[in-house]
Amino acid sequence: MEERVNRRTFLKLLMGVPAFGAIAAALSPLLRYLKPNLPPYQLNPLTVGDKPHGSPVVAATLSELREPWSYKYFTFVQQYPQYTPEGFKNATVPGVVIRLPRKVVLPWEWAGEKRKESDIVAFSRICPHLGCIFNYVPEWKEITSGYGGYVPPPDRRHALMGCPCHLSIYDPADPDVPGRVLSGPAPRPPRTFLFAVKEGDIVITDVEPGGIA
Protein backbone atom coordinates (compact mmCIF):
# COMPACT_ATOMS: atom_id res chain seq x y z
CA MET A 1 0.00 0.00 0.00
CA GLU A 2 2.23 2.73 -1.31
CA GLU A 3 -0.73 4.98 -1.82
CA ARG A 4 -1.08 5.99 1.81
CA VAL A 5 -0.17 9.57 2.52
CA ASN A 6 3.11 9.37 4.37
CA ARG A 7 4.91 12.10 6.20
CA ARG A 8 6.89 13.23 3.21
CA THR A 9 3.89 13.70 0.92
CA PHE A 10 2.08 15.42 3.71
CA LEU A 11 4.91 17.89 4.19
CA LYS A 12 5.10 18.41 0.45
CA LEU A 13 1.41 19.19 0.36
CA LEU A 14 1.85 21.56 3.25
CA MET A 15 4.54 23.36 1.34
CA GLY A 16 2.14 23.76 -1.51
CA VAL A 17 -0.08 26.02 0.54
CA PRO A 18 2.27 29.03 0.70
CA ALA A 19 3.30 28.41 -2.89
CA PHE A 20 -0.31 28.52 -3.96
CA GLY A 21 -0.84 31.67 -1.91
CA ALA A 22 2.12 33.33 -3.55
CA ILE A 23 0.85 32.50 -7.02
CA ALA A 24 -2.62 33.78 -6.16
CA ALA A 25 -1.13 36.99 -4.79
CA ALA A 26 0.89 37.45 -7.95
CA LEU A 27 -2.14 36.85 -10.14
CA SER A 28 -4.63 39.03 -8.29
CA PRO A 29 -3.52 42.29 -9.96
CA LEU A 30 -4.20 40.57 -13.26
CA LEU A 31 -7.76 39.95 -12.16
CA ARG A 32 -8.09 43.59 -11.28
CA TYR A 33 -6.94 44.36 -14.79
CA LEU A 34 -10.21 42.85 -16.00
CA LYS A 35 -12.29 45.17 -13.87
CA PRO A 36 -14.27 47.64 -15.97
CA ASN A 37 -13.58 51.31 -15.37
CA LEU A 38 -17.25 52.17 -15.14
CA PRO A 39 -18.72 51.17 -11.79
CA PRO A 40 -21.87 49.06 -11.85
CA TYR A 41 -25.15 50.84 -11.31
CA GLN A 42 -25.40 51.63 -7.64
CA LEU A 43 -28.48 49.75 -6.64
CA ASN A 44 -27.93 50.40 -2.98
CA PRO A 45 -26.51 53.91 -2.91
CA LEU A 46 -24.30 54.84 0.01
CA THR A 47 -25.48 58.41 0.31
CA VAL A 48 -28.56 60.29 -0.79
CA GLY A 49 -26.49 62.10 -3.40
CA ASP A 50 -25.59 58.81 -5.05
CA LYS A 51 -29.19 57.87 -5.67
CA PRO A 52 -30.18 57.65 -9.32
CA HIS A 53 -32.22 60.61 -10.40
CA GLY A 54 -34.89 60.55 -13.00
CA SER A 55 -36.10 63.73 -14.59
CA PRO A 56 -39.91 63.82 -14.46
CA VAL A 57 -41.46 63.16 -17.81
CA VAL A 58 -45.02 63.51 -19.09
CA ALA A 59 -45.95 60.04 -20.27
CA ALA A 60 -49.36 60.95 -21.66
CA THR A 61 -52.26 63.27 -21.10
CA LEU A 62 -55.47 62.02 -19.56
CA SER A 63 -57.38 62.82 -22.71
CA GLU A 64 -55.12 60.51 -24.68
CA LEU A 65 -56.00 57.68 -22.34
CA ARG A 66 -59.73 58.08 -22.05
CA GLU A 67 -60.76 54.75 -23.54
CA PRO A 68 -60.24 51.61 -21.47
CA TRP A 69 -57.19 49.64 -22.67
CA SER A 70 -55.74 52.68 -24.40
CA TYR A 71 -52.01 52.97 -23.83
CA LYS A 72 -48.96 54.98 -24.68
CA TYR A 73 -45.26 54.18 -24.81
CA PHE A 74 -42.78 56.60 -23.31
CA THR A 75 -39.15 56.69 -22.28
CA PHE A 76 -37.94 57.61 -18.84
CA VAL A 77 -34.36 58.75 -18.51
CA GLN A 78 -32.59 57.92 -15.30
CA GLN A 79 -29.31 59.45 -14.35
CA TYR A 80 -26.83 57.48 -12.35
CA PRO A 81 -23.85 59.14 -10.79
CA GLN A 82 -21.10 57.44 -12.77
CA TYR A 83 -17.94 59.35 -12.58
CA THR A 84 -17.82 60.03 -16.27
CA PRO A 85 -16.78 63.40 -17.72
CA GLU A 86 -20.39 64.56 -17.68
CA GLY A 87 -20.77 63.42 -14.10
CA PHE A 88 -23.79 61.31 -14.86
CA LYS A 89 -24.61 58.36 -16.97
CA ASN A 90 -27.99 58.10 -18.58
CA ALA A 91 -29.99 54.92 -18.61
CA THR A 92 -33.20 54.94 -20.54
CA VAL A 93 -36.10 52.90 -19.28
CA PRO A 94 -38.82 52.35 -21.86
CA GLY A 95 -42.27 52.30 -20.31
CA VAL A 96 -45.94 51.94 -21.08
CA VAL A 97 -48.82 53.72 -19.40
CA ILE A 98 -52.21 52.02 -19.62
CA ARG A 99 -55.80 52.98 -18.81
CA LEU A 100 -57.53 49.99 -17.28
CA PRO A 101 -61.28 49.38 -17.27
CA ARG A 102 -61.24 48.89 -13.49
CA LYS A 103 -59.25 50.00 -10.53
CA VAL A 104 -56.33 47.91 -9.29
CA VAL A 105 -54.10 48.18 -6.25
CA LEU A 106 -50.85 49.73 -7.44
CA PRO A 107 -47.80 47.69 -6.44
CA TRP A 108 -46.01 50.67 -4.98
CA GLU A 109 -44.65 49.17 -1.76
CA TRP A 110 -41.16 50.00 -3.00
CA ALA A 111 -42.08 53.69 -2.82
CA GLY A 112 -43.72 53.37 0.58
CA GLU A 113 -47.22 53.75 -0.90
CA LYS A 114 -49.59 51.08 0.32
CA ARG A 115 -53.00 50.20 -1.03
CA LYS A 116 -53.25 53.06 -3.48
CA GLU A 117 -55.84 52.30 -6.12
CA SER A 118 -55.96 53.57 -9.64
CA ASP A 119 -57.18 52.64 -13.09
CA ILE A 120 -53.96 53.95 -14.60
CA VAL A 121 -50.78 51.91 -14.35
CA ALA A 122 -47.31 52.48 -15.73
CA PHE A 123 -44.90 49.58 -16.25
CA SER A 124 -41.24 49.51 -17.12
CA ARG A 125 -41.00 47.57 -20.37
CA ILE A 126 -37.69 46.01 -19.39
CA CYS A 127 -38.55 42.35 -18.99
CA PRO A 128 -37.76 41.13 -15.47
CA HIS A 129 -36.63 37.82 -16.97
CA LEU A 130 -33.51 38.59 -19.03
CA GLY A 131 -33.88 42.20 -19.97
CA CYS A 132 -35.52 42.35 -23.38
CA ILE A 133 -38.14 45.02 -24.10
CA PHE A 134 -41.65 43.60 -24.01
CA ASN A 135 -44.72 44.87 -25.86
CA TYR A 136 -48.21 45.90 -24.95
CA VAL A 137 -50.51 43.82 -27.13
CA PRO A 138 -54.04 45.26 -27.38
CA GLU A 139 -55.48 42.07 -28.93
CA TRP A 140 -55.11 38.89 -26.90
CA LYS A 141 -55.44 36.85 -30.09
CA GLU A 142 -52.16 38.34 -31.22
CA ILE A 143 -50.58 36.94 -28.08
CA THR A 144 -51.79 33.47 -29.02
CA SER A 145 -50.62 33.73 -32.60
CA GLY A 146 -47.36 35.59 -32.09
CA TYR A 147 -46.10 34.61 -28.65
CA GLY A 148 -45.90 30.84 -28.73
CA GLY A 149 -49.53 29.76 -28.64
CA TYR A 150 -50.59 30.71 -25.10
CA VAL A 151 -54.38 30.88 -24.77
CA PRO A 152 -55.50 33.02 -21.85
CA PRO A 153 -58.38 31.80 -19.65
CA PRO A 154 -61.76 33.36 -20.52
CA ASP A 155 -61.62 36.03 -17.80
CA ARG A 156 -58.30 37.32 -19.10
CA ARG A 157 -59.16 37.68 -22.76
CA HIS A 158 -58.19 41.32 -23.04
CA ALA A 159 -55.07 43.33 -23.76
CA LEU A 160 -51.95 41.61 -22.40
CA MET A 161 -48.23 42.22 -22.43
CA GLY A 162 -45.79 39.80 -24.04
CA CYS A 163 -42.03 39.54 -24.34
CA PRO A 164 -40.56 38.55 -27.73
CA CYS A 165 -37.50 36.90 -26.25
CA HIS A 166 -38.82 34.02 -24.14
CA LEU A 167 -42.54 34.62 -24.36
CA SER A 168 -43.34 35.75 -20.84
CA ILE A 169 -46.95 36.97 -20.78
CA TYR A 170 -48.14 39.55 -18.26
CA ASP A 171 -51.64 40.66 -17.32
CA PRO A 172 -51.61 44.43 -16.70
CA ALA A 173 -55.09 44.40 -15.21
CA ASP A 174 -54.79 41.69 -12.57
CA PRO A 175 -56.67 43.17 -9.60
CA ASP A 176 -54.22 41.96 -6.94
CA VAL A 177 -50.89 41.88 -8.73
CA PRO A 178 -50.90 44.20 -11.74
CA GLY A 179 -48.54 42.69 -14.28
CA ARG A 180 -48.98 39.17 -12.95
CA VAL A 181 -46.97 36.58 -14.88
CA LEU A 182 -49.48 34.41 -16.74
CA SER A 183 -47.00 32.32 -18.64
CA GLY A 184 -43.33 32.09 -19.37
CA PRO A 185 -40.09 32.04 -17.41
CA ALA A 186 -40.27 35.53 -15.85
CA PRO A 187 -39.68 35.28 -12.10
CA ARG A 188 -41.78 38.34 -11.15
CA PRO A 189 -44.10 40.97 -12.59
CA PRO A 190 -42.51 43.89 -14.40
CA ARG A 191 -41.35 46.89 -12.39
CA THR A 192 -43.63 49.88 -12.10
CA PHE A 193 -43.29 53.64 -12.38
CA LEU A 194 -44.37 56.15 -9.77
CA PHE A 195 -46.60 58.80 -11.29
CA ALA A 196 -48.87 61.65 -10.39
CA VAL A 197 -51.68 63.25 -12.35
CA LYS A 198 -51.07 66.98 -12.64
CA GLU A 199 -53.39 69.22 -14.65
CA GLY A 200 -54.43 66.45 -16.95
CA ASP A 201 -50.89 65.17 -17.46
CA ILE A 202 -49.60 61.83 -16.25
CA VAL A 203 -46.19 62.73 -14.88
CA ILE A 204 -43.74 59.93 -14.26
CA THR A 205 -41.40 60.68 -11.40
CA ASP A 206 -39.56 57.50 -10.50
CA VAL A 207 -39.08 53.86 -11.37
CA GLU A 208 -38.82 50.86 -9.11
CA PRO A 209 -35.12 50.20 -8.51
CA GLY A 210 -33.33 46.98 -9.40
CA GLY A 211 -33.23 44.85 -12.46
CA ILE A 212 -31.16 45.30 -15.53
CA ALA A 213 -30.70 48.59 -17.22
Next chain:
Amino acid sequence: MGKLGVVGEWIKDRKEHLDLFDETNVHRQGNPFYLLGPMVYYFWLITIVSGLLLMIWYEPTTAGAYNSILHIQHEIPLGWLIRGLHKYGADALIIAITLRIYRMYFLGEYKKPGELSWMIAFASLILAMISGITGYLLIWNQRAFWAAKVVLTVPIYFDELPLIGQTRFGSAIAYIFLGGPAIGQATLTRFYMIHFSISVIALILTEIFFQRTRRKRLNMSLASVLVFFLMLAAISYLLPAELGRRANPDRTPLPILSDWYFLALYQFVKYTPPLWAGLGPGLLIAFGMLVPFLDRSKGRRPSERPFFTVVGIMALVYFLVFTVLILFNIAVIERDPPIILAITVVVLALGLLWEIRYRRRQLGQLVSSPKPAENPASE
Protein backbone atom coordinates in the same frame (compact mmCIF):
# COMPACT_ATOMS: atom_id res chain seq x y z
CA MET B 1 5.61 6.39 -7.27
CA GLY B 2 3.14 8.68 -5.56
CA LYS B 3 -0.27 9.69 -6.68
CA LEU B 4 1.10 12.45 -8.86
CA GLY B 5 3.14 9.90 -10.71
CA VAL B 6 0.07 7.86 -11.48
CA VAL B 7 -1.67 10.91 -12.89
CA GLY B 8 1.42 11.78 -14.91
CA GLU B 9 1.55 8.26 -16.35
CA TRP B 10 -2.13 8.47 -17.23
CA ILE B 11 -1.71 11.77 -19.02
CA LYS B 12 1.36 10.58 -20.86
CA ASP B 13 -0.46 7.55 -22.18
CA ARG B 14 -3.44 9.62 -23.34
CA LYS B 15 -1.16 12.16 -24.95
CA GLU B 16 0.42 9.47 -27.04
CA HIS B 17 -2.96 8.44 -28.33
CA LEU B 18 -4.21 11.98 -28.66
CA ASP B 19 -6.11 12.54 -31.86
CA LEU B 20 -6.81 16.20 -32.47
CA PHE B 21 -7.76 16.30 -36.13
CA ASP B 22 -5.70 13.86 -38.07
CA GLU B 23 -7.53 10.61 -37.21
CA THR B 24 -4.28 8.80 -37.96
CA ASN B 25 -4.98 6.43 -35.08
CA VAL B 26 -7.85 4.98 -37.04
CA HIS B 27 -7.50 2.28 -39.60
CA ARG B 28 -10.72 2.96 -41.41
CA GLN B 29 -9.36 5.92 -43.37
CA GLY B 30 -11.66 5.27 -46.31
CA ASN B 31 -14.80 5.76 -44.23
CA PRO B 32 -16.12 9.30 -44.78
CA PHE B 33 -16.87 9.59 -41.06
CA TYR B 34 -13.14 9.67 -40.55
CA LEU B 35 -12.82 12.68 -42.78
CA LEU B 36 -14.53 14.69 -40.05
CA GLY B 37 -11.34 15.35 -38.09
CA PRO B 38 -9.45 16.88 -41.02
CA MET B 39 -12.62 18.76 -41.94
CA VAL B 40 -12.66 20.39 -38.53
CA TYR B 41 -9.10 21.57 -38.97
CA TYR B 42 -9.67 22.74 -42.51
CA PHE B 43 -12.84 24.74 -41.82
CA TRP B 44 -11.19 26.20 -38.79
CA LEU B 45 -8.27 27.46 -40.87
CA ILE B 46 -10.64 28.94 -43.43
CA THR B 47 -12.46 30.75 -40.65
CA ILE B 48 -9.22 32.09 -39.20
CA VAL B 49 -7.82 33.34 -42.50
CA SER B 50 -11.07 34.94 -43.62
CA GLY B 51 -11.43 36.44 -40.14
CA LEU B 52 -8.02 38.06 -40.39
CA LEU B 53 -8.99 39.51 -43.76
CA LEU B 54 -12.22 40.86 -42.32
CA MET B 55 -10.25 42.63 -39.59
CA ILE B 56 -8.76 44.90 -42.24
CA TRP B 57 -12.12 46.56 -42.79
CA TYR B 58 -14.09 45.84 -39.66
CA GLU B 59 -14.46 48.69 -37.21
CA PRO B 60 -15.08 47.56 -33.62
CA THR B 61 -17.16 50.52 -32.45
CA THR B 62 -20.83 50.63 -31.59
CA ALA B 63 -21.37 53.46 -34.05
CA GLY B 64 -19.32 52.06 -36.90
CA ALA B 65 -19.52 48.29 -36.71
CA TYR B 66 -22.74 47.79 -38.65
CA ASN B 67 -21.73 50.25 -41.35
CA SER B 68 -18.32 48.69 -41.76
CA ILE B 69 -19.94 45.33 -42.38
CA LEU B 70 -22.35 46.82 -44.89
CA HIS B 71 -19.28 48.25 -46.56
CA ILE B 72 -17.51 44.88 -46.58
CA GLN B 73 -20.55 43.09 -47.89
CA HIS B 74 -21.50 45.47 -50.67
CA GLU B 75 -18.58 47.68 -51.61
CA ILE B 76 -15.25 46.03 -50.98
CA PRO B 77 -14.30 43.81 -53.94
CA LEU B 78 -14.85 40.18 -52.95
CA GLY B 79 -15.96 41.36 -49.51
CA TRP B 80 -19.06 39.16 -49.79
CA LEU B 81 -16.84 36.16 -50.41
CA ILE B 82 -14.59 36.77 -47.41
CA ARG B 83 -17.56 37.36 -45.18
CA GLY B 84 -19.38 34.35 -46.59
CA LEU B 85 -16.36 32.13 -46.06
CA HIS B 86 -16.06 33.35 -42.48
CA LYS B 87 -19.71 32.83 -41.66
CA TYR B 88 -20.28 29.58 -43.52
CA GLY B 89 -16.84 28.28 -42.67
CA ALA B 90 -17.71 28.73 -39.00
CA ASP B 91 -21.07 27.02 -39.51
CA ALA B 92 -19.37 24.13 -41.28
CA LEU B 93 -16.84 23.96 -38.47
CA ILE B 94 -19.56 23.62 -35.87
CA ILE B 95 -21.39 20.99 -37.93
CA ALA B 96 -18.18 19.01 -38.39
CA ILE B 97 -17.27 19.17 -34.69
CA THR B 98 -20.77 18.11 -33.70
CA LEU B 99 -20.89 15.18 -36.10
CA ARG B 100 -17.45 14.12 -35.00
CA ILE B 101 -18.46 14.23 -31.35
CA TYR B 102 -21.49 12.10 -32.13
CA ARG B 103 -19.32 9.65 -34.00
CA MET B 104 -16.93 9.45 -31.06
CA TYR B 105 -19.85 9.03 -28.71
CA PHE B 106 -21.72 6.29 -30.50
CA LEU B 107 -18.61 4.34 -31.42
CA GLY B 108 -17.25 4.56 -27.90
CA GLU B 109 -14.10 6.27 -29.08
CA TYR B 110 -13.93 8.15 -25.81
CA LYS B 111 -12.94 4.99 -24.00
CA LYS B 112 -9.42 4.26 -22.94
CA PRO B 113 -7.12 5.61 -24.34
CA GLY B 114 -9.33 8.16 -26.08
CA GLU B 115 -10.47 10.09 -23.00
CA LEU B 116 -8.31 13.11 -23.64
CA SER B 117 -9.21 13.26 -27.34
CA TRP B 118 -12.86 13.24 -26.42
CA MET B 119 -12.50 15.94 -23.79
CA ILE B 120 -10.61 18.17 -26.18
CA ALA B 121 -13.14 17.61 -28.95
CA PHE B 122 -15.97 18.41 -26.59
CA ALA B 123 -14.27 21.50 -25.21
CA SER B 124 -13.60 22.65 -28.75
CA LEU B 125 -17.32 22.56 -29.47
CA ILE B 126 -17.95 24.78 -26.45
CA LEU B 127 -15.18 27.15 -27.50
CA ALA B 128 -16.51 27.24 -31.05
CA MET B 129 -19.93 28.14 -29.74
CA ILE B 130 -18.46 30.88 -27.55
CA SER B 131 -16.58 32.19 -30.57
CA GLY B 132 -19.86 32.11 -32.42
CA ILE B 133 -21.79 34.13 -29.90
CA THR B 134 -19.02 36.66 -29.34
CA GLY B 135 -18.62 36.86 -33.11
CA TYR B 136 -22.14 37.66 -33.95
CA LEU B 137 -22.28 40.48 -31.45
CA LEU B 138 -19.63 42.16 -33.57
CA ILE B 139 -22.17 42.81 -36.32
CA TRP B 140 -24.08 44.96 -33.84
CA ASN B 141 -27.46 44.11 -35.24
CA GLN B 142 -30.68 43.43 -33.40
CA ARG B 143 -30.12 39.72 -33.01
CA ALA B 144 -26.64 40.31 -31.69
CA PHE B 145 -27.59 43.02 -29.26
CA TRP B 146 -30.44 41.13 -27.63
CA ALA B 147 -28.57 37.84 -27.60
CA ALA B 148 -25.70 39.48 -25.77
CA LYS B 149 -28.04 41.13 -23.32
CA VAL B 150 -29.89 37.91 -22.59
CA VAL B 151 -26.75 35.80 -22.31
CA LEU B 152 -25.06 38.21 -19.96
CA THR B 153 -28.13 38.54 -17.77
CA VAL B 154 -28.27 34.80 -17.14
CA PRO B 155 -25.26 34.79 -14.76
CA ILE B 156 -26.93 37.42 -12.57
CA TYR B 157 -29.33 34.72 -11.44
CA PHE B 158 -26.43 32.71 -10.04
CA ASP B 159 -26.59 35.14 -7.14
CA GLU B 160 -29.75 33.30 -6.09
CA LEU B 161 -27.81 30.12 -5.36
CA PRO B 162 -27.59 29.27 -1.68
CA LEU B 163 -24.25 30.01 0.01
CA ILE B 164 -22.06 30.80 -3.01
CA GLY B 165 -24.70 33.22 -4.28
CA GLN B 166 -23.81 35.50 -1.37
CA THR B 167 -20.55 36.42 -3.01
CA ARG B 168 -22.53 37.91 -5.92
CA PHE B 169 -20.13 36.24 -8.30
CA GLY B 170 -22.87 36.03 -10.93
CA SER B 171 -23.19 39.79 -11.13
CA ALA B 172 -19.41 40.01 -11.16
CA ILE B 173 -19.24 37.72 -14.20
CA ALA B 174 -21.81 39.80 -16.04
CA TYR B 175 -20.04 42.99 -15.04
CA ILE B 176 -16.65 41.83 -16.24
CA PHE B 177 -17.92 40.57 -19.58
CA LEU B 178 -20.08 43.62 -20.16
CA GLY B 179 -17.15 45.83 -19.28
CA GLY B 180 -19.47 48.10 -17.34
CA PRO B 181 -23.01 48.39 -16.14
CA ALA B 182 -24.72 47.76 -19.49
CA ILE B 183 -24.03 46.70 -23.06
CA GLY B 184 -21.90 49.29 -24.76
CA GLN B 185 -18.59 49.98 -26.39
CA ALA B 186 -16.68 48.13 -23.68
CA THR B 187 -18.78 45.02 -24.31
CA LEU B 188 -18.02 45.14 -28.00
CA THR B 189 -14.29 45.53 -27.36
CA ARG B 190 -14.22 42.66 -24.91
CA PHE B 191 -16.21 40.38 -27.17
CA TYR B 192 -13.89 41.22 -30.03
CA MET B 193 -10.93 40.23 -27.89
CA ILE B 194 -12.53 36.95 -26.81
CA HIS B 195 -13.61 36.12 -30.35
CA PHE B 196 -10.09 36.64 -31.64
CA SER B 197 -8.08 35.14 -28.83
CA ILE B 198 -9.92 31.82 -28.56
CA SER B 199 -8.69 30.88 -32.00
CA VAL B 200 -5.23 32.38 -31.57
CA ILE B 201 -4.52 30.50 -28.37
CA ALA B 202 -5.98 27.26 -29.69
CA LEU B 203 -3.98 27.61 -32.88
CA ILE B 204 -0.72 28.02 -30.98
CA LEU B 205 -1.47 24.96 -28.86
CA THR B 206 -2.33 22.83 -31.90
CA GLU B 207 0.83 23.97 -33.62
CA ILE B 208 2.85 22.83 -30.61
CA PHE B 209 1.08 19.50 -30.81
CA PHE B 210 1.91 19.10 -34.49
CA GLN B 211 5.53 20.09 -33.91
CA ARG B 212 5.94 17.58 -31.12
CA THR B 213 4.16 14.65 -32.66
CA ARG B 214 5.09 15.18 -36.30
CA ARG B 215 1.58 14.21 -37.24
CA LYS B 216 0.08 15.20 -40.54
CA ARG B 217 -1.56 18.60 -40.33
CA LEU B 218 -4.29 18.21 -42.89
CA ASN B 219 -5.00 14.56 -43.47
CA MET B 220 -7.17 15.18 -46.50
CA SER B 221 -6.81 14.81 -50.25
CA LEU B 222 -6.37 17.85 -52.45
CA ALA B 223 -9.65 17.06 -54.16
CA SER B 224 -11.56 17.28 -50.89
CA VAL B 225 -9.82 20.52 -50.03
CA LEU B 226 -10.94 22.07 -53.30
CA VAL B 227 -14.46 20.67 -53.19
CA PHE B 228 -15.10 21.96 -49.69
CA PHE B 229 -13.74 25.37 -50.57
CA LEU B 230 -15.90 25.61 -53.66
CA MET B 231 -18.92 24.54 -51.66
CA LEU B 232 -18.40 27.36 -49.17
CA ALA B 233 -17.78 29.87 -51.95
CA ALA B 234 -20.91 28.76 -53.78
CA ILE B 235 -23.06 29.11 -50.67
CA SER B 236 -21.60 32.56 -50.00
CA TYR B 237 -22.57 33.58 -53.51
CA LEU B 238 -26.04 32.04 -53.59
CA LEU B 239 -27.02 32.88 -50.03
CA PRO B 240 -25.07 36.00 -48.99
CA ALA B 241 -24.40 36.04 -45.25
CA GLU B 242 -27.16 37.93 -43.46
CA LEU B 243 -26.76 41.30 -41.82
CA GLY B 244 -30.06 41.73 -40.03
CA ARG B 245 -31.22 45.08 -38.75
CA ARG B 246 -29.07 47.58 -36.94
CA ALA B 247 -29.16 47.22 -33.13
CA ASN B 248 -31.86 49.26 -31.45
CA PRO B 249 -31.74 49.18 -27.65
CA ASP B 250 -35.33 50.46 -27.40
CA ARG B 251 -37.05 47.76 -29.38
CA THR B 252 -36.90 43.99 -29.24
CA PRO B 253 -38.13 42.53 -32.51
CA LEU B 254 -40.68 39.71 -32.57
CA PRO B 255 -39.80 36.98 -33.26
CA ILE B 256 -36.14 37.06 -32.43
CA LEU B 257 -33.88 34.08 -33.05
CA SER B 258 -30.23 33.28 -32.53
CA ASP B 259 -27.68 31.42 -34.59
CA TRP B 260 -28.93 27.96 -35.48
CA TYR B 261 -26.77 26.05 -33.03
CA PHE B 262 -28.18 28.02 -30.11
CA LEU B 263 -31.81 27.56 -31.06
CA ALA B 264 -32.39 24.44 -28.97
CA LEU B 265 -30.80 26.10 -25.97
CA TYR B 266 -32.95 29.15 -26.60
CA GLN B 267 -36.09 27.02 -26.46
CA PHE B 268 -34.80 25.50 -23.23
CA VAL B 269 -34.39 28.99 -21.73
CA LYS B 270 -38.04 29.66 -22.49
CA TYR B 271 -39.09 26.56 -20.62
CA THR B 272 -37.11 26.89 -17.42
CA PRO B 273 -36.84 29.36 -14.58
CA PRO B 274 -33.90 31.68 -15.21
CA LEU B 275 -31.54 30.10 -12.70
CA TRP B 276 -31.82 26.79 -14.54
CA ALA B 277 -31.23 28.51 -17.84
CA GLY B 278 -27.68 28.91 -16.59
CA LEU B 279 -27.27 25.73 -14.56
CA GLY B 280 -28.77 23.39 -17.17
CA PRO B 281 -26.18 24.02 -19.89
CA GLY B 282 -23.47 23.99 -17.22
CA LEU B 283 -24.50 20.51 -16.11
CA LEU B 284 -24.72 19.37 -19.72
CA ILE B 285 -21.18 20.53 -20.35
CA ALA B 286 -19.97 18.84 -17.18
CA PHE B 287 -21.69 15.63 -18.22
CA GLY B 288 -20.15 15.78 -21.67
CA MET B 289 -16.66 16.32 -20.31
CA LEU B 290 -17.00 13.50 -17.80
CA VAL B 291 -18.63 10.92 -20.06
CA PRO B 292 -15.45 8.84 -20.42
CA PHE B 293 -15.30 8.44 -16.64
CA LEU B 294 -19.01 7.93 -16.08
CA ASP B 295 -19.37 5.20 -18.66
CA ARG B 296 -17.73 2.18 -17.02
CA SER B 297 -19.08 -0.37 -19.48
CA LYS B 298 -16.60 -2.58 -21.27
CA GLY B 299 -17.81 -2.72 -24.85
CA ARG B 300 -17.49 -0.08 -27.51
CA ARG B 301 -20.48 -0.91 -29.64
CA PRO B 302 -23.69 1.05 -28.95
CA SER B 303 -25.57 -2.14 -28.10
CA GLU B 304 -22.99 -2.99 -25.49
CA ARG B 305 -23.73 0.10 -23.38
CA PRO B 306 -27.49 0.61 -23.66
CA PHE B 307 -27.86 3.43 -21.16
CA PHE B 308 -25.35 5.75 -22.76
CA THR B 309 -26.72 5.00 -26.19
CA VAL B 310 -30.16 6.01 -25.01
CA VAL B 311 -28.81 9.23 -23.50
CA GLY B 312 -27.02 10.09 -26.74
CA ILE B 313 -30.06 9.47 -28.91
CA MET B 314 -32.21 11.47 -26.54
CA ALA B 315 -29.83 14.43 -26.68
CA LEU B 316 -29.91 14.33 -30.48
CA VAL B 317 -33.69 14.10 -30.61
CA TYR B 318 -34.12 16.97 -28.15
CA PHE B 319 -31.73 19.13 -30.12
CA LEU B 320 -33.73 18.58 -33.30
CA VAL B 321 -37.18 18.83 -31.73
CA PHE B 322 -36.40 22.01 -29.79
CA THR B 323 -34.93 23.60 -32.90
CA VAL B 324 -38.04 22.79 -34.91
CA LEU B 325 -40.31 24.06 -32.13
CA ILE B 326 -38.54 27.39 -31.94
CA LEU B 327 -38.49 27.81 -35.70
CA PHE B 328 -42.25 27.45 -35.71
CA ASN B 329 -42.48 29.68 -32.64
CA ILE B 330 -44.30 27.10 -30.55
CA ALA B 331 -43.80 27.26 -26.82
CA VAL B 332 -46.75 26.87 -24.54
CA ILE B 333 -44.89 27.26 -21.33
CA GLU B 334 -47.54 25.81 -19.04
CA ARG B 335 -48.13 22.76 -21.15
CA ASP B 336 -44.77 21.66 -22.50
CA PRO B 337 -42.22 21.39 -19.65
CA PRO B 338 -44.10 18.74 -17.62
CA ILE B 339 -44.54 16.65 -20.76
CA ILE B 340 -40.87 16.98 -21.63
CA LEU B 341 -39.80 16.17 -18.10
CA ALA B 342 -42.04 13.11 -18.02
CA ILE B 343 -40.70 11.84 -21.34
CA THR B 344 -37.14 12.38 -20.17
CA VAL B 345 -37.64 10.48 -16.94
CA VAL B 346 -39.43 7.59 -18.63
CA VAL B 347 -36.83 7.28 -21.37
CA LEU B 348 -33.95 7.42 -18.91
CA ALA B 349 -35.62 4.80 -16.73
CA LEU B 350 -36.15 2.52 -19.70
CA GLY B 351 -32.54 3.01 -20.68
CA LEU B 352 -31.47 2.06 -17.19
CA LEU B 353 -33.67 -1.05 -17.25
CA TRP B 354 -32.23 -2.06 -20.57
CA GLU B 355 -28.74 -1.59 -19.17
CA ILE B 356 -29.51 -3.72 -16.11
CA ARG B 357 -31.01 -6.48 -18.21
CA TYR B 358 -28.07 -6.41 -20.55
CA ARG B 359 -25.60 -6.65 -17.69
CA ARG B 360 -27.53 -9.51 -16.09
CA ARG B 361 -27.38 -11.40 -19.31
CA GLN B 362 -23.66 -10.74 -19.66
CA LEU B 363 -23.18 -12.05 -16.17
CA GLY B 364 -25.23 -15.14 -16.94
CA GLN B 365 -23.07 -15.86 -19.95
CA LEU B 366 -19.95 -15.38 -17.92
CA VAL B 367 -21.12 -17.83 -15.30
CA SER B 368 -22.27 -20.46 -17.78
CA SER B 369 -19.19 -20.33 -19.98
CA PRO B 370 -16.37 -22.36 -18.50
CA LYS B 371 -13.56 -20.01 -19.56
CA PRO B 372 -14.56 -16.42 -18.96
CA ALA B 373 -11.23 -15.24 -20.38
CA GLU B 374 -12.52 -16.05 -23.83
CA ASN B 375 -15.50 -13.81 -23.52
CA PRO B 376 -15.27 -11.19 -26.26
CA ALA B 377 -16.67 -8.53 -23.94
CA SER B 378 -13.55 -8.49 -21.78
CA GLU B 379 -10.80 -6.20 -22.95
